[in-house]
Amino acid sequence: MLRIGVLGPVQVTRDQQPVRLGPKLVELLAVLLVEAGSAVPASRVVGLLWDEAPPPGARVTLRSHVSHLRRALGASDEPVVVTVGSGVNAAYRLDVAPDVIDHQRFERWCAEGRRLLDAGEPELTERAAALLDRALALWRGPAFADVADRSFVLPKVAQLEATRRAARRGYAEALGTLGRHAEAIAQLSGALVDDPYDEAVRRLLALALYAEQRVDEAAEVCREGLVLLRERGLDAPELHELQRDILRRRLPLLPPAERGKTPRPGLLPPDPPQFVGRADDLERGRELLRSTADGSPVVLVGGPAGVGKTLFAVRLAHTVLDDFLDGQLFVTMRGFDPTGTPVTAGEALRGFLDALGVPPDRVPATLEAQAGLYRSLLADRRVLVVLDNVRDAEQVRPLLPGAPGCATVVVSRNQLPGLVVAEGARPLRLAPLTGAECRELFARRLGAARLAGEPAAVETIIEACGRLPLALAIVAARAAAHPEFTLSALAEELPPGGGLDAFTGGDTSTDVRAVFSWSYHGLTPAAARLFRLLAAHPGPDFTLAAAASLAGEPADRVRPALRELAASHLVVEHVPGRLLLHDLLRMYAAELGRDDAELPAARQRALEHHLHTALAADRMLWPHRDPLAVPPAIAGVTAEGFADQAAALAWFDAEHAVLLAGLDLAARCGLDGHVWPLAWTVTNFFARRGHWSDWVRAGQAGVAAARRQGDRAAEAEAHRIVGGAYVRLHGFDAARHHYQQALELFAQLGDLVGQGYTYRSLGWLCEQQGAIGEALRQDQRALELFQRAEHERGVASTLNSVGWCHALLGDHDQAIVHCRRSLALLERLGDPVGMAGAWDSLGYAYRHLDLRQAISCYREALALYQRLGDRPNEAITLRYLGETQHAAGDSAAAGRSWRRSLDILTEIEHPDAARVRALLSEDL
Numbered sequence: 001m002l003r004i005g006v007l008g009p010v011q012v013t014r015d016q017q018p019v020r021l022g023p024k025l026v027e028l029l030a031v032l033l034v035e036a037g038s039a040v041p042a043s044r045v046v047g048l049l050w051d052e053a054p055p056p057g058a059r060v061t062l063r064s065h066v067s068h069l070r071r072a073l074g075a076s077d078e079p080v081v082v083t084v085g086s087g088v089n090a091a092y093r094l095d096v097a098p099d100v101i102d103h104q105r106f107e108r109w110c111a112e113g114r115r116l117l118d119a120g121e122p123e124l125t126e127r128a129a130a131l132l133d134r135a136l137a138l139w140r141g142p143a144f145a146d147v148a149d150r151s152f153v154l155p156k157v158a159q160l161e162a163t164r165r166a167a168r169r170g171y172a173e174a175l176g177t178l179g180r181h182a183e184a185i186a187q188l189s190g191a192l193v194d195d196p197y198d199e200a201v202r203r204l205l206a207l208a209l210y211a212e213q214r215v216d217e218a219a220e221v222c223r224e225g226l227v228l229l230r231e232r233g234l235d236a237p238e239l240h241e242l243q244r245d246i247l248r249r250r251l252p253l254l255p256p257a258e259r260g261k262t263p264r265p266g267l268l269p270p271d272p273p274q275f276v277g278r279a280d281d282l283e284r285g286r287e288l289l290r291s292t293a294d295g296s297p298v299v300l301v302g303g304p305a306g307v308g309k310t311l312f313a314v315r316l317a318h319t320v321l322d323d324f325l326d327g328q329l330f331v332t333m334r335g336f337d338p339t340g341t342p343v344t345a346g347e348a349l350r351g352f353l354d355a356l357g358v359p360p361d362r363v364p365a366t367l368e369a370q371a372g373l374y375r376s377l378l379a380d381r382r383v384l385v386v387l388d389n390v391r392d393a394e395q396v397r398p399l400l401p402g403a404p405g406c407a408t409v410v411v412s413r414n415q416l417p418g419l420v421v422a423e424g425a426r427p428l429r430l431a432p433l434t435g436a437e438c439r440e441l442f443a444r445r446l447g448a449a450r451l452a453g454e455p456a457a458v459e460t461i462i463e464a465c466g467r468l469p470l471a472l473a474i475v476a477a478r479a480a481a482h483p484e485f486t487l488s489a490l491a492e493e494l495p496p497g498g499g500l501d502a503f504t505g506g507d508t509s510t511d512v513r514a515v516f517s518w519s520y521h522g523l524t525p526a527a528a529r530l531f532r533l534l535a536a537h538p539g540p541d542f543t544l545a546a547a548a549s550l551a552g553e554p555a556d557r558v559r560p561a562l563r564e565l566a567a568s569h570l571v572v573e574h575v576p577g578r579l580l581l582h583d584l585l586r587m588y589a590a591e592l593g594r595d596d597a598e599l600p601a602a603r604q605r606a607l608e609h610h611l612h613t614a615l616a617a618d619r620m621l622w623p624h625r626d627p628l629a630v631p632p633a634i635a636g637v638t639a640e641g642f643a644d645q646a647a648a649l650a651w652f653d654a655e656h657a658v659l660l661a662g663l664d665l666a667a668r669c670g671l672d673g674h675v676w677p678l679a680w681t682v683t684n685f686f687a688r689r690g691h692w693s694d695w696v697r698a699g700q701a702g703v704a705a706a707r708r709q710g711d712r713a714a715e716a717e718a719h720r721i722v723g724g725a726y727v728r729l730h731g732f733d734a735a736r737h738h739y740q741q742a743l744e745l746f747a748q749l750g751d752l753v754g755q756g757y758t759y760r761s762l763g764w765l766c767e768q769q770g771a772i773g774e775a776l777r778q779d780q781r782a783l784e785l786f787q788r789a790e791h792e793r794g795v796a797s798t799l800n801s802v803g804w805c806h807a808l809l810g811d812h813d814q815a816i817v818h819c820r821r822s823l824a825l826l827e828r829l830g831d832p833v834g835m836a837g838a839w840d841s842l843g844y845a846y847r848h849l850d851l852r853q854a855i856s857c858y859r860e861a862l863a864l865y866q867r868l869g870d871r872p873n874e875a876i877t878l879r880y881l882g883e884t885q886h887a888a889g890d891s892a893a894a895g896r897s898w899r900r901s902l903d904i905l906t907e908i909e910h911p912d913a914a915r916v917r918a919l920l921s922e923d924l
Contacts, residue, residue, distance in 0.1 A: 001889040002074060005102040006033055007160070008140025008810065008848070010147065012073065016852035016888050019072050024049065028065050029073075030147045032081065032094040034156045036101060039084040039091035048152045066092055102138045103160055109135035110167045117174050129174035130918030132167050134883070139164065140848050141810045165191060165198065172204050178914070181211040189770060192221075196228055199236055210246050213369025214730065218246045265327040265355035268386065269574075271318040272311045274473070276444065277437030281430060285316040288426050289384070289407045290323055296401050298408045298423050303430035305336075305413050305584050306470035310388050312430060313411045317386050324384035324407065329355060331399075334540055334657075335391025335412065336583050341539070341661040342391055345398040346693050349374055352399070363690050371398040379403045387411065389583070393418035432467035435459070441469065445476040450487070457487035464491070470582060474519045477569040516588045519568055526557075527564040529598075534571070534581060535590035536603040538610070538661035541580035545638045546658075549609035550602045552636030578654065603665070605637050607674045610655065610662050612639035614681040617648035622684050624831040626753075626793065630677050645869060652685040660694060663701045675705035676714040683721050687728070695725035713754070716745035720758055727765050735765050756785035756794050763801060767808075776805035796825035800838045807845045815845035836864035840877060843884070851888040858884060875904035879916050895920065 005011045010026050010033075012019040021029065031040060031048050046058045055061070066081055073080040084091040098104045109131045116128035143160045144153040168191040175184035188205035192198065202225040209218035222243035229236045288299045301313050310332075317328060331348045334341065349370045353363055356377050364370050378401040387396045390412040400408055400423060410416070410425065419425040433441070442458060443451055451458050465471035479490055520528060533550045534542070547562055548555040562579065565571040571579045581589065593599050612633045618625070620642045633639055642648040652659075659682050666674040679702030686695040702718030723738035739762050746754035763778035779801040786794035803818030819841045826834040839861035846854035858881040865874040882897035898920050905913035 002080065002096065002100050003102070003851075003887075004029070004033065004096070004100055005138075005140065006030070006144050007102050007106060007138050008142070009145045013851065014073070016850060018849060021069070021072060024065055025069050025072065027147055027150065028062075028069055029094075030144055030150070030153055032092060033101065033103075034153055036094050036096070036104070039082075039093040042090045042092065043088075045092060048150075103143070103156075106135050106138050106160070106167075107163060110163055110170070113167070113174075114170055117170055117177075122178075125174050125177050126914045127918040127921060129171060129178060129180075130915050132171035132174060133915070134919075135167055136164070136171060137883070165195060165201075169198075169200055169204060172201075172208065176204065176208055176211065179211075181208045184208040185212065186770070193770075196225075197232070199225060199229065199239055203239060203242055206242055206246060212730075213364050213366045213372060215246060219243055222246065265329050265352075265383070267330040267355055268317050268328040268384075269314050269330060272314055274441075274444070275308075275311050275315045276440045276469075277433055278308075278312060278315075278430070281312065281428065282316055282319060285312075285409075285428055286320055288428070289316070289320050289409070295424075296403055296406045296408065298400060298410060298419065298425040300416055300419060300425040300427045301409060301411045301430065302413065302415060302427060304432075304468070306466075306468040306582070307430050307432060308469035309411045309413070309430055311469065313386055313388060313409050317384055317409060320384065324382045326381040326383045327355075328384045328386065330386045330388070332388045332540070333390045333395055334583075335389050335395060335414075341657075341664050342395065343657070345395060346370065347657075348387075348396075348399055350691065350693075353377075359690075363692075367398060374399075375402055378406050381405060385409070390414075390416070392416065393422070397423070433469060433472070435462060435467070438462040438465075438467050438472055441472050442476055445473075445480055450479075454487040457491045460491040461487065470584065471516075474516070474569045477567060478519055478522055481567055516585065519570065520588075520592070523568065523570075524561070524564060527561040527568075530558065530561045531565055531570060531589050532593035532596055533598065533602045535586060535593045536599050537606050538658050538665045539580075539586070540657055540661070541574065541578045542658070543577055543579075545613070545640050546606060546609055547579075548638040549605045549636065552602070552605055555638055600669075603669060604671065604674075605634065607662055607666055607671060607678070608633045608637045609639060610659060611674055611678050611681065612637065613651065614655075614659065614678065616641055617651050618681050618684055620645055620648035621652075621688070622833075624793065624829070624833055625684070628677055628680055649685070649688070652682070653689075656685075656691075656694075660697070663698060667701060667705060672705035672709045676702040676709075676711070676718060679705075679718060679721065683724070687724070690728075692725055692728045695728070696722060699725055712745050713749055713751065716742045716749070716751070716754055716758075719745070720754075720761055723761060723765070727761075727768055730768075732765060732769055736762070739765065752785045752789035753791045753794060756782045756789065756791065756798070758782075759785065760794075760798055760801060763805070767805070772805055772808045776802065776809065779805055792825060793829060793831070796822050796829060796831070797834055798822075799825065800834065800841055803838075803845070804841045807841060810848075812845040812848045816842060816849075819845065832864050832868055833870075836861045836868065836870070836873065839864065840873075840880075843877075843880060847884055847887070851884055854884045855881065855888065871904050871907075875901045875916075876912065878904070879912070879919075882916075882919070 001015060003013045005013075010021075010030055012021060012029070027049055028045070031045055042059060042062060046054045046062055049062070050058060066083070070081045080094065080096055082093045082095045084093055098108070113128045113131035113135065116124040116131065119125075142148055143157045144150075147153055148157060168187050172184040172187045172191070175181070175187065185205065185208045188201055188208060191201045192205060195201065202221055206218040206221045209215075209221065222239055225239055226236055226243070229239075285299055285301070288297055291297050299316075301309050301316075303309050314330075317330075321328070329352050331343065331351060333343045333348065336342075346367045349367065350363065352374055353370060356374070358373065358377070364373055381403070382405040383401065385399065385401055385406065385408040387399055387408065388411045390396050390410055391414065393416050396410060397419075410419065415427070416425065420427060439451060439458060439462070442461075461475055462472070465475060475490070479485065479487065482490075520531065523531065530547065530551055534547070537546060537550055542550075544555050544559060544562060548558040551558050551561075562571065566573060566579065570585055571581055573579050611630070615628065615630070616639060619627075640651065642651065659678065663675055663678055666672070666678065679698040682698055683695060686692070686698065699718055699722035702721060703715055706712075706715035706718050719738045719742035723735045723742065726732070726735035726738065739758055742758045742761075743755060746758060759778050759782035763775040763782065766772070766775035766778055779798055783795065783798045783802055786798055799818045799822035803815045803822060806812070806818060807815035819838050823835060823838040823842070826838055839857050843854050843857035843861060846857055858877055862874060862877045862881060865877055878897045878901035882894040882901065885891075885897060886894035898916050902913060902916045902920065905916060
């Protein structure tokens with residue numbers, strides 16, 4: 001099959017193999033391509049080839065060139081270059097099918113993409129984006145690059161460049177309509193560099209930046225455009241009006257097309273079976289939540305600690321599920337967590353966006369942008385949001401949907417007047433249970449017969465517990481565990497209260513320390529010791545292995561003590577395998593352990609449990625990462641292991657909040673030697689899951705701890721970590737600052753490897769900014785340093801980076817040389833992850849030189865990703881393989897690859913599924 005390309009240097013392939021043409025044959029082919037399908041008189045060809053000054057015998061020479069070109073392009077029985085007429089009237093015509101020449105495919109796809117985009121239907125917009133993306137991917141550099149100085153190609157080059165600019169605008173417009181604003185920004189930024197006076201491009205870029213909440217940048221794009229256009233004496237009222245709207249934040253954040261794809265979240269905990277009473281409060285709550293006609297109601301559930309606010313909110317939510325059929329969102333904000341690490345609005349928002357199906361790479365960088373996206377996703381939907389254990393209004397204000405049809409339940413022991421005044425929250429304050437409700441609670445747990453025999457004792461217990469469900473549940477658990485005890489004897493054991501001021505924060509006059517004390521003193525010594533030590537855990541919840549590390553004993557010896565605490569309602573298994581303490585009980589445990597000499601060692605064991613388990617999980621996720629030198633775990637630590645990557649990632653997900661709390665705890669307790677290694681260990685997880693703000697937080701904690709220790713090597717590496725997070729957040733200036741700090745420290749230490757990795761990071765930063773030439777220079781500097789240090793892994797990975805930059809710059813031969821060298825080293829080092837990346841880079845480079853080789857490379861990458869179980873990269877490689885197979889004329893193979901890609905992308909709910917679906921649906 002013959003393919004001719006002009007969107008870059010003129011190139012010819014036949015049966016996927018390059019056809020070498022001399023300079024004059026390239027010029028001759030270009031003349032015929034410019035007027036493809038038309039007969040070009042021989043006299044005109046001679047004048048164009050020899051600039052109107054033909055040498056003697058030019059016509060004979062031309063016939064010879066035509067003959068050579070004809071043989072190079074195709075079989076003699078079906079000539080591609082046709083001679084029309086004879087003698088002085090001879091003319092030559094390029095006779096090929098339209099799809100043979102890349103610019104004709106490009107122009108056809110652009111026209112069809114524009115037509116689909118103008119139709120304005122979401123499904124057609126997806127297809128338009130895929131078509132325009134494919135059309136733009138045909139470009140390998142400036143059109144007719146190797147003959148661009150010849151006058152006969154200039155009109156065609158100008159026409160193609162104009163079509164390309166229009167296609168980039170159209171593609172960006174489609175991406176914006178589909179809510180893929182980050183991709184649109186990349187397209188439009190390049191287009192604006194090409195033509196800074198294109199007002200339409202500026203408007204689209206400003207809108208995309210605004211949608212990503214990069215408001216200052218959006219306004220600056222408008223301002224810069226207004227200045228440039230005024231210099232030319234042009235007015236731009238639409239651009240000026242857009243600038244005004246951006247600065248006043250009047251524009252919508254997400255198109256309606258994205259909303260309809262939002263999955264139905266279901267984060268609400270199970271309906272609590274132990275709930276009793278409160279019929280009037282439940283009816284009042286339902287009435288308030290259902291009043292969504294005039295807005296988005298907020299119900300503020302308040303009351304003293306231990307009164308059962310969370311159970312009430314969950315039961316209330318379950319009674320109105322039929323009114324909120326689009327889903328429920330739930331988060332515990334840990335506003336009164338004694339560990340001092342409440343959930344931030346950003347952390348909670350991130351969890352909500354995950355539940356709403358927003359992929360990590362589509363989550364905006366700033367809290368304001370995330371809140372805007374969140375509200376846009378909930379617009380026109382009926383979703384119930386439950387925010388538990390809230391400290392103040394600012395903690396949850398960004399989480400309020402504000403959309404008619406949605407409602408929010410906020411649970412707090414504080415009155416939150418700011419939420420009542422500014423957001424119109426309706427307070428619903430819970431009082432302690434009535435006597436009848438307390439007796440019902442006891443009867444459910446102990447049986448009505450047992451209560452009926454000792455009514456006076458029951459009343460004594462109820463009053464001693466202050467009619468608080470938490471205290472009553474603890475007493476009932478002890479009574480159920482000892483059926484041989486009379487209730488009167490249990491009532492007599494209850495000691496008088498001593499004031500619980502530190503626990504209640506002045507929110508209640510009820511003293512439940514007496515109940516806690518009574519239950520605690522009924523524990524076995526092992527269970528009592530474990531309860532005290534649990535105050536040293538970073539929180540908010542823990543596993544058996546973490547509890548074993550706290551106690552410094554094997555898990556089998558700790559399990560009975562945990563069961564005893566659970567049976568006494570002092571800990572609760574809120575999800576399988578994970579236990580927690582009510583915040584009052586955690587405070588009580590901390591009070592008991594305040595003078596316990598075991599506590600500092602237990603705290604260190606807890607931190608080392610999480611550090612060494614995180615190291616094991618990180619090694620499973622990234623087995624070829626340069627290892628971190630840390631001392632072995634101290635005696636008594638039970639670190640966990642993992643069978644596969646899925647188990648390691650699941651552990652990180654479950655321990656996410658605990659790991660962040662561990663960083664804070666280690667810093668507060670002066671255990672700086674644990675802060676930096678823990679920050680280093682969680683970075684890969686945060687990168688995979690898109691927790692950019694947590695990545696910054698961890699890295700900054702590492703920088704501060706390393707400085708306090710005077711550990712310059714750790715400080716340098718921590719700066720590099722923070723820099724990486726800022727690149728992801730598009731905080732490029734901040735990223736560069738941290739990378740420069742890292743370079744200075746590594747240079748002072750003479751650490752060539754550290755410098756090498758930092759220069760590679762700077763290369764990545766430059767690539768993200770579109771400065772590919774500068775990225776190549778930084779990668780080359782990194783390569784030089786790795787070679788000097790004889791650091792083979794760094795050399796291997798950086799060779800691939802250098803090759804990738806060459807490919808992006810259009811120097812595909814150099815790209816192949818470097819990527820092949822990278823691959824050879826990676827194979828020797830046994831690094832399948834790096835090998836897969838190198839094969840992928842080779843596939844991209846060969847797509848512009850040899851389609852058969854490109855297909856082979858993509859298949860090698862595909863086999864490795866399948867072996868690694870890397871489903872996202874497997875699917876993406878299948879997409880690229882299909883595109884290459886299609887370019888090679890094998891539509892059947894392309895369809896098979898795309899279908900396999902679509903199956904995976906659909907299964908993992910990846911946003912690129914729409915692109916592949918559009919490729920399959922388009923008859924090309």
